[in-house]
Amino acid sequence: MSQVEKEKIFHTQLVKYGVKYEQAARVAKIIASGKSEELLTPEEKQLVKEACQQWLTGHRRFRQISSLNKSIQG
Secondary structure (H helix, E strand, O other): OOHHHHHHHHHHHHHHOOOOHHHHHHHHHHHHHOOOHHHOOHHHHHHHHHHHHHHHHHHHHHHHHHHHHHHHHO
């Protein structure tokens, strides 16, 4: 899989669960680059951390809503 394809996948997933479009694009590029954490700048680390926290919050919310929806539909 090419880096561009990886970026698109990461970007889509980040935006899907609530990360702002531009931030998701920057984070997707960082993650897809495959750089180790030691090579990231403090700004890049913080950006990735914030985006991942937003993604996790959105993903958890989505799972809870899906679970409630399933239980209501019975």
